Amino acid sequence: MDNMTNRTNEKTKTMNFSFNESSMNEFRRWEKKFPEDPAGRRSLVIPALWISQWQHGYISRDVINYVAEITQTEPLHVWGVATFYTLFKKEKTGKFLLQFCTNITCSLMGGDQVFVNTCKKLGVKAGETTRDGMFTAVEVECLGACGESPTLQVNEKYYTHMTDDEVEKLVADLRKMA
Amino acid sequence: MAEKKVILDHINDEGEQTLEVYQGHGGYKALEKAIKQMTPAQILEEVKISNLRGRGGAGFPAGVKWGFIKREALGPKYLICNADEGEPGTFKDRRVMTVKPHIVIEGIIIAAYCMGLDAGYIYIRGEFFEPYQAMDKAIDEAYAKGYLGKNILGSGFNFDLYTYLGAGAYICGDETALMNSLEGKRGMPRLKPPFPAQFGLYGKPTTVHNVETFSAVPSIIANGGKWYSDLGTSKSGGTKLFGISGHVERPGVYELNLGTPWKEFFEDIAGGVRGGKKLKAVIPGGSSTPVLLPHELEGMLLDYESIASRGSMLGTGAVIVFDETTDMVKVAWRAMKFYAHESCGQCTPCREGCDWFYDIFNRIYKGEGREEDLDKIENLSKFIGPNTICAFGDAFVTPALAFIRKFRSDFLEYIKKGKYGLKSGETSHA
Ligand SMILES: Cc1cc2nc3c(=O)[nH]c(=O)nc-3n(C[C@H](O)[C@H](O)[C@H](O)COP(=O)(O)O)c2cc1C
Ligand code: FES
Numbered sequence: 001m002d003n004m005t006n007r008t009n010e011k012t013k014t015m016n017f018s019f020n021e022s023s024m025n026e027f028r029r030w031e032k033k034f035p036e037d038p039a040g041r042r043s044l045v046i047p048a049l050w051i052s053q054w055q056h057g058y059i060s061r062d063v064i065n066y067v068a069e070i071t072q073t074e075p076l077h078v079w080g081v082a083t084f085y086t087l088f089k090k091e092k093t094g095k096f097l098l099q100f101c102t103n104i105t106c107s108l109m110g111g112d113q114v115f116v117n118t119c120k121k122l123g124v125k126a127g128e129t130t131r132d133g134m135f136t137a138v139e140v141e142c143l144g145a146c147g148e149s150p151t152l153q154v155n156e157k158y159y160t161h162m163t164d165d166e167v168e169k170l171v172a173d174l175r176k177m178a
Numbered sequence: 179m180a181e182k183k184v185i186l187d188h189i190n191d192e193g194e195q196t197l198e199v200y201q202g203h204g205g206y207k208a209l210e211k212a213i214k215q216m217t218p219a220q221i222l223e224e225v226k227i228s229n230l231r232g233r234g235g236a237g238f239p240a241g242v243k244w245g246f247i248k249r250e251a252l253g254p255k256y257l258i259c260n261a262d263e264g265e266p267g268t269f270k271d272r273r274v275m276t277v278k279p280h281i282v283i284e285g286i287i288i289a290a291y292c293m294g295l296d297a298g299y300i301y302i303r304g305e306f307f308e309p310y311q312a313m314d315k316a317i318d319e320a321y322a323k324g325y326l327g328k329n330i331l332g333s334g335f336n337f338d339l340y341t342y343l344g345a346g347a348y349i350c351g352d353e354t355a356l357m358n359s360l361e362g363k364r365g366m367p368r369l370k371p372p373f374p375a376q377f378g379l380y381g382k383p384t385t386v387h388n389v390e391t392f393s394a395v396p397s398i399i400a401n402g403g404k405w406y407s408d409l410g411t412s413k414s415g416g417t418k419l420f421g422i423s424g425h426v427e428r429p430g431v432y433e434l435n436l437g438t439p440w441k442e443f444f445e446d447i448a449g450g451v452r453g454g455k456k457l458k459a460v461i462p463g464g465s466s467t468p469v470l471l472p473h474e475l476e477g478m479l480l481d482y483e484s485i486a487s488r489g490s491m492l493g494t495g496a497v498i499v500f501d502e503t504t505d506m507v508k509v510a511w512r513a514m515k516f517y518a519h520e521s522c523g524q525c526t527p528c529r530e531g532c533d534w535f536y537d538i539f540n541r542i543y544k545g546e547g548r549e550e551d552l553d554k555i556e557n558l559s560k561f562i563g564p565n566t567i568c569a570f571g572d573a574f575v576t577p578a579l580a581f582i583r584k585f586r587s588d589f590l591e592y593i594k595k596g597k598y599g600l601k602s603g604e605t606s607h608a
Contacts (some may be wrong), residue, residue: 033299033340033342035254035380039361039380040380042361042362042363043360043361043362044362045362045363046342046343046344046345046359046362047342047343049345050304050343050345071362073362077363080364081362081363081364084347084364084365084522085304085344085345085346085347085365086345086346086347087304087305087345087346088345088346102512103266103465103512103516104266104267104424104461104465104498104509104512104513104516105266105267105423105424105498107508107509107512108424108425108498108500108504108509109424140305141264141266141348141516141519141520142264142265142266142267142268142465142516143305144263144264144268144269144271144272144303144305144306145269145272146266146267146268146269146421146423146424146429146496146498147269147421147422147423147429147430147431148429149423149429153305156307156308157307157308158308
């Protein structure tokens with residue numbers, strides 16, 4: 001019991017994250033999708049993690065506690081879920097997350113090499129972020145766009161038929177955009 | 179035979195993703211017919227006659243699945259549209275959802291009406307943000323028209339439909355893992371039985387189908403089950419979407435009558451091997467289906483039975499083409515890397531097995547293979563598939579065996595030469 005109280009206190013003390021207005025509106029929209037009972041509430045864990053990540057950029061400890069609170073689940077449960085799914089980022093990435101598919105078809109079409117070459121040009125290793133905080137390059141599994149491979153996903157958007165030159169142009173464009 | 183566009187009809191037309199244009203091409207007529215002129219029993223009968231089989235990989239007859247749901251059972255009943263599309267090589271559902279979302283929705287509503295379901299979820303993989311937005315927009319349009327929600331088309335039938343966004347886990351394509359994910363848990367498959375028809379989402383009766391399966395339903399209702407069935411063979415009714423990629427002249431998604439000769443599809447429609455090269459091998463239905471050699475493709479028809487008779491599977495219809503220059507050891511290595519990453523970790527034989535498989539393929543590929551390695555894979559393979567909760571174990575064991583058996587000499591050469599498969603600079607793959 002003592003333990004529980006301690007934990008709750010700690011939880012409220014460290015709560016440095018909460019939804020802003022537009023996130024809250026989005027969360028309310030999701031609430032309508034599920035039954036109004038504890039099981040339906042738990043179904044909101046993944047949507048709440050998404051909304052948090054869209055707002056905050058990654059899933060921090062505070063996000064975990066906040067999501068647990070609004071979905072009426074335990075932080076440990078939320079943490080277990082967050083770590084199970086690869087799209088939930090456990091740390092900050094660059095402004096643009098370059099996700100190179102290197103699965104079978106994309107590799108056949110040279111995507112694995114484009115990934116390696118891009119890393120070299122950006123001066124990063126797989127998973128690292130450029131010094132200016134702009135780009136993180138990672139290798140991902142089949143993106144379901146094999147007919148137009150090699151495929152690259154930048155944040156949410158797909159780019160297809162990627163070559164070294166195409167990626168170089170894209171990286172330059174994104175830099176200008178930022 | 180040429181392409182037969184049932185689902186893909188008008189797919190390149192401007193605005194096809196809108197309700198207005200879809201309806202202009204006869205969209206939602208099947209729903210009107212189903213609700214205004216047919217009883218649920220009549221709909222079920224047409225679906226049975228149509229011979230429609232699940233397009234998510236396993237090919238289970240849709241009519242039989244619908245028959246499992248007890249219409250009169252009390253309490254909510256659910257529908258799930260599986261849009262997780264994670265099987266490497268597969269890219270058909272994304273296309274349908276992005277450019278023709280209303281055909282998916284129409285099929286879903288007809289199915290829900292037939293089985294008396296209360297609510298449905300379209301589980302879309304997290305990477306598919308664009309299809310997710312397209313589906314959401316289309317759902318809003320359908321609500322506005324009275325095709326979703328309360329008292330649909332004045333029938334007294336209520337049905338709500340929602341999208342859900344996954345977050346990156348291949349295993350969530352398995353219908354029971356998917357349901358756990360929808361319930362806000364880790365996506366780990368459940369032991370079957372009980373089957374989803376009895377104990378599904380939130381423990382309630384649930385019907386799960388792939389995007390393509392639902393998309394076939396409107397044409398079955400509009401034209402009759404027999405019309406649909408006659409498009410295919412006596413055992414595999416209708417059309418199927420095939421996504422062909424890799425070393426092929428014209429990659430893309432094509433819709434063909436089931437039973438279309440492979441040769442015709444590959445050579446006439448998809449243009450054969452890219453750049454006039456020779457064919458080395460083909461994966462016929464996604465990376466979980468065993469690879470086939472050119473001589474095994476001779477006389478093959480694109481249907482469930484013909485591909486199975488060659489020791490592989492129609493799967494998701496994801497055809498990957500390899501030309502003569504392909505390093506098949508690398509292909510196998512990459513496939514195993516995928517499975518090692520994606521096991522949910524719940525069953526020991528699968529969790530340990532896929533890592534072990536990957537270790538072996540990895541050391542062979544890196545030129546550190548041992549003579550006994552291929553035998554080791556053969557031996558290990560016996561202990562995985564039968565001892566796991568879901569089909570993931572089989573999904574990596576059967577293709578692995580096909581690779582090492584059919585390209586034995588390539589593997590042995592790697593082992594003998596100890597050659598470094600990885601070129602310098604490719605260290606990130608280690
Ligand atoms: C590891 C694994 C992954 C799967 N991935 C998918 C998928 O991405 N999409 C899908 O529709 N079915 C997938 N399935 C099959 C589903 O479990 C289920 O059989 C299917 O969605 C039923 O739909 P159908 O009757 O239309 O085929 C997968 C199965 C397993 C074991
Ligand atoms: S293999 Fe890269 S998108 Fe499918």
